Amino acid sequence: MGEAGLPVSPLAPAAFPDLPVIEGVEFASAAAGVKYRGRTDVTLIRIAEGAQIAGAFTRSATRAACVLDNQAKLARGGSADAGAAIIVNSGNANAFTGARGQESVDAVTGAVAAELGIPATHVFSSSTGVIGEPLPHERIVAIIGDLSRKLDPAGAADAARAIMTTDTFPKGASATLAGDGGEIRITGIAKGSGMIAPDMATMLVYIFTDAKIAAPLLQEVLDSGLGATFNAITVDSDTSTSDALILAATGRSAAAEITSLDSPAGQAFAGALQDVMRELAHLVVRDGEGATKFVEVRVTGAASDSDAKKVARAIADSPLVKTAIAGEDANWGRIVMAVGKSGAEADRDRLTIRFGDMILAENGWRAENYDEDRASDYMKNQELLIAVDLGLGQGAQTMWTCDLTHGYIDINADYRS
Amino acid sequence: MGEAGLPVSPLAPAAFPDLPVIEGVEFASAAAGVKYRGRTDVTLIRIAEGAQIAGAFTRSATRAACVLDNQAKLARGGSADAGAAIIVNSGNANAFTGARGQESVDAVTGAVAAELGIPATHVFSSSTGVIGEPLPHERIVAIIGDLSRKLDPAGAADAARAIMTTDTFPKGASATLAGDGGEIRITGIAKGSGMIAPDMATMLVYIFTDAKIAAPLLQEVLDSGLGATFNAITVDSDTSTSDALILAATGRSAAAEITSLDSPAGQAFAGALQDVMRELAHLVVRDGEGATKFVEVRVTGAASDSDAKKVARAIADSPLVKTAIAGEDANWGRIVMAVGKSGAEADRDRLTIRFGDMILAENGWRAENYDEDRASDYMKNQELLIAVDLGLGQGAQTMWTCDLTHGYIDINADYRS
Incomplete structure (x- = not known):
């Protein structure tokens, strides 16, 4: 059975893949009891100093408070000199929750910033689940200390599980490519099953790489890959209020910096990233609500x-x-x-x-x-x-x-x- | 049970309404065995000399041969001095049937023209049912003599039944209004249950009135009523290849001719026609496939x-x-x-x-x-x-x-x- 008590999709892969560790990225998941009982529902991701961040978000006119907050923060620049973090909860979308929605975002991202010593302007957040219910953010704030102590570079699989709603299996994909002077690794996780007709990105997707690449170029690679991946899937023609994709590059690979998408190194990276994006997008369709084909x-x-x-x-x-x-x-x-x-x-x-x-x-x-x-x-x-x-x-x-x-x-x- | 063996929609009206006879309009229905067995599946409608005809059709890029034929005929003028006829079959849409589709339309409308002594340019046709199968038009042609002998001004209810596909109940609506010097009657029938997201008209709708009104003005009244009636319903967001609405005015009412839509008489007629159109549109939704609300x-x-x-x-x-x-x-x-x-x-x-x-x-x-x-x-x-x-x-x-x-x-x- 999946996390929401639904039978696992017949289209699920046999097993969750082995995802390469991305140096500079750590994950921790825990149960805050936002809505579900007996399962993890909050994930904290810490990204080390010097990371470059790009993002893609739903174009819905009723997008959730966390989406608006992420967009505002990224608009000020994706270069996270002092590090960055992502905090995600399932069970409640914090969408259409009025001014209180932003208060919840501030409370949660503020608590993460204080705990990790990262500027709040580089703490991103996502919430997924029911629309229109106030987010019990105090339950999330209460476990941030715990999460911080549990941060682990190998925690991606647990994170993929904690962000599920009606998903029946956790979703992950990766790629490793030969960079100029060393390997470059890309690891991504996603959730999504219903309300899938992305108009920009899809439900929740987090992709990490150790590539050296500046935020504006990273954003360009991301944008160029959306049309043939996340924007090319549909489960039910309904576009979510909360779709978000965050892509972070830690620069810890030994490979030389990617400075142009026209270079062989840039093209190889863009191709590998698009493969990971396509695979995650396919996994969302394979977990489409009720899907058998x-x-x-x-x-x-x-x-x-x-x-x-x-x-x-x-x-x-x-x-x-x-x-x-x-x-x-x-x-x-x-x-x-x-x-x-x-x-x-x-x-x-x-x-x-x-x-x-x-x-x-x-x-x-x-x-x-x-x-x-x-x-x-x-x-x-x-x-x-x-x-x-x-x-x-x-x-x-x-x-x-x-x-x-x-x-x-x-x-x-x-x-x- | 409805004609396709489905239980009658819980949203169906208690009974088929009494539809006023429109002087100059006769109906006949019969079983040609196009696809279904044990039920009527072809309707012939004769409209007397001097009728004025207007129509509205799907904008689908893959519209059926009969729709294209009707549009071509109406483009040459809706004034049917020598009378007009409509021949409708259920069980086969004659859509995406290549050049053979037009041959079938020609065979059927030609046979009706010969039988009734009406120019083929004013014999309209509709086909509804499966897409992509050749229409066995010889079965329809074979019963046109029978149909001609059974023409009856009171045959609208039988016609509403013969044009059903996945419909679970026949659909009719009418209005009677006080014209300038006499009553004006409007009677309409429709079918439709799935593939309902009209982009112009809906599935199949035939509306008759004894009003005196010239074809261009009749078309204007019809067009002005679509946005708030047939184009305002949806069952499944899927637009049919065969949507067609034909509106015929016999001019047999004692009421004075309607020469402007701005006159009180014109406004009253437009209002009554829109009521009939709205009611038929609602009946289609009430028979939406699987509908309970x-x-x-x-x-x-x-x-x-x-x-x-x-x-x-x-x-x-x-x-x-x-x-x-x-x-x-x-x-x-x-x-x-x-x-x-x-x-x-x-x-x-x-x-x-x-x-x-x-x-x-x-x-x-x-x-x-x-x-x-x-x-x-x-x-x-x-x-x-x-x-x-x-x-x-x-x-x-x-x-x-x-x-x-x-x-x-x-x-x-x-x-x-």
């Missing part, structure tokens, strides 16, 4: 990338497409519907629809050698590819989604997340 | 009408809001989420959220006298009002939606519509 929606041949994105999103968000997938029904007519409603330029007679390597429809109609039995067999797979070529131009976008099942209704009609 | 989403105080529409649609389409309603959970935090993701201008501290006459949230937080028990009790109602005031301007939009239940998953994971 992991689906890649690959759109090509659109008049523009923006049109491709509209089509991919229309398919990946469509309740009718997602219920057909749940029912293992090769109902490609619903793909046609989604293309039609997307608002993108489309021409019936140039559209090609493939499931896996089978062409189902082309030239404006069902493919000549369409085989319903073969298509139905394909739908029994746990991992599916839906490919749409619009036959109009070079625009392309790939998105990842899951099916819409009774499990989603169970979780969301019965559980106040 | 009928929900009005009323957004006011937005910076613009367009912003109000974004917010109303974000709430009405949100799977998380709709599953909370299904679970009778007063989870207003999900309303905050939907406002935030909508893309409309919003200010947390000016937002007010009401369920019925209860204020749940205001001034950026939970209302002071918020009573969870009272809110939970309210959610047990079958008809719910969710009202959001953004506190920014005069923009307003009301939409209607239903809840998202296990029934929706059952219908769409197991039934190929």
Whole structure:
């Protein structure tokens, strides 16, 4: 069973991965009883002096107090000469909690700053869980001393577990690349399962690297990776109030500083970071509420990338497409519907629809050698590819989604997340 | 049980209404065996000489052959001096059927034209059901003689039944108003249950009136009524390939011709027509796939009408809001989420959220006298009002939606519509 008492997703990886330790980053997790009982729900992360920080946050107009606070702090600069910290709680989102929301953020980040001797302007925070309930921040403040004493470079796996809400498994991913003069390591953790249609980052994601790279460049690498990773996933088309991704570089690798994204070293780092981001994003979809299928929606041949994105999103968000997938029904007519409603330029007679390597429809109609039995067999797979070529131009976008099942209704009609 | 073997929606009206006969309009329905067995599935409607026709159709880029055909015919003028006809089948949408789709439309409308002695340019058609299967139009052509012999001015109720797909009850609405010198009658029928997020009209709707009114003005009245009726409903955010509304005026009322929408007669007619359109639109939501709750989403105080529409649609389409309603959970935090993701201008501290006459949230937080028990009790109602005031301007939009239940998953994971 997962932390919220839900059965573990059938799409979960076999085990949590071994994440490389990032020199200069330590984690501690504990149970503050914010909402859940009998599990950890607060994580403290300390990042050593000289770290460079970048972030990406939801564009929701009703974003949570902690998100606004993080954005304000990062706007003043991501160079954390005196170190930085991140404090995260699950069980309560501290969103739509009025002026009291900021008071809670100040109380928690202030307590961390005092405990660790770090300026509060570099103490970031995230809260995830129910919206509109006051955050019992005194419960978090009360355990900060404990957390501080437990800080451990190998604590990432416990942290991934403490930040879960309706997640059924903890999520982590890493990469190690050969830098110029030494290895560079990247380690990330994430949580997210429902309310997933990121408009900037996703739920909560923390990625750490020992690369030497200045904050503005770090932010650039992060921004350039979002479109094909976190902004390319959807579980239910609902965008969270709390989406946040924080990326910290400690500079402790022996590898030379990365000073440009056009250099081979810069490109290698950007590629490895994007791999970690994509893997974490996929793990969120694999833990989509009620999910039983992991689906890649690959759109090509659109008049523009923006049109491709509209089509991919229309398919990946469509309740009718997602219920057909749940029912293992090769109902490609619903793909046609989604293309039609997307608002993108489309021409019936140039559209090609493939499931896996089978062409189902082309030239404006069902493919000549369409085989319903073969298509139905394909739908029994746990991992599916839906490919749409619009036959109009070079625009392309790939998105990842899951099916819409009774499990989603169970979780969301019965559980106040 | 409804025609597709589904239990009748708990939101269905007690009985099909008595629809006034419109002089000059006759209906006939029969079983052609297009897909379903043991029920009627084709309706023929004859409209007498001198009728004026207006229409509204989906803007889907993958719209069905019959929709494209209707649009091309209406573009040449809605004045049907030699009469008009509408032929509708359920069980097959004739959408994404390539060039063969238009051949089917030509075969069916040509046969009707020959049988009734009406120019094919004024024979309109609709098909609804599965997408991507060739329409067995010969089965429809074969029964057109039968249909012609059965034409009956009182056949609207049977027609409302013959056009159903996953609908669980037939849908009709009417109005009678005092015209200038005589009564004017309006009678309409509709079908629709899933794939409902009209972008122009809704599924299939046919409205008839004996008013004297020229086609361009009739089209104007129709267009002005769409925004607050059919374009203001959603079941599942999925827009059909086949949405079509045809409005025909026979001119047989004794009332004087309506020559302007600014006149009292014009305003009364527009108002009565909009009432019929709204009622039919509501019936579609009441028959939303799996629906157990009928929900009005009323957004006011937005910076613009367009912003109000974004917010109303974000709430009405949100799977998380709709599953909370299904679970009778007063989870207003999900309303905050939907406002935030909508893309409309919003200010947390000016937002007010009401369920019925209860204020749940205001001034950026939970209302002071918020009573969870009272809110939970309210959610047990079958008809719910969710009202959001953004506190920014005069923009307003009301939409209607239903809840998202296990029934929706059952219908769409197991039934190929």
